Amino acid sequence: MPSLRGSTIAFAGGRLAFGVGLIAAPGRTASGWLGSEARRAPTQVAVRGLGARDIALSAGVAAGALQRGALRPWLAACVACDLSDIAATVAAGDSLSSRARWGTIALAGAAAVAGLALLARAEG
Numbered sequence: 001m002p003s004l005r006g007s008t009i010a011f012a013g014g015r016l017a018f019g020v021g022l023i024a025a026p027g028r029t030a031s032g033w034l035g036s037e038a039r040r041a042p043t044q045v046a047v048r049g050l051g052a053r054d055i056a057l058s059a060g061v062a063a064g065a066l067q068r069g070a071l072r073p074w075l076a077a078c079v080a081c082d083l084s085d086i087a088a089t090v091a092a093g094d095s096l097s098s099r100a101r102w103g104t105i106a107l108a109g110a111a112a113v114a115g116l117a118l119l120a121r122a123e124g
Contacts, residue, residue, distance in 0.1 A: 008061060008062075008064075016059075019051040085104065
């Protein structure tokens, strides 16, 4: 079984990469989720905010893993954010394509499960 520290750093790295993508190229990165709306400037404001959220979460998770500090609260926050992304996507209903809905549920769901698995292994 991979080490908790290594797995946690990999988890944080994936979240960091996604956050950077949302900030650097919001229209492209979020188009699979939001369709053509992702190219609208007002939508990109919110998408970039989500990117900043993921970068902040990844920094907290990585710092907790590297410094053997408070890891559980950061992982719990990641899981909560992933579940809120699922809830927001489901609440949008048919305004999102079926592909976008299920893709987001799969991606955020996988991230939530990974976060829960790390949370179960983390101490304190």
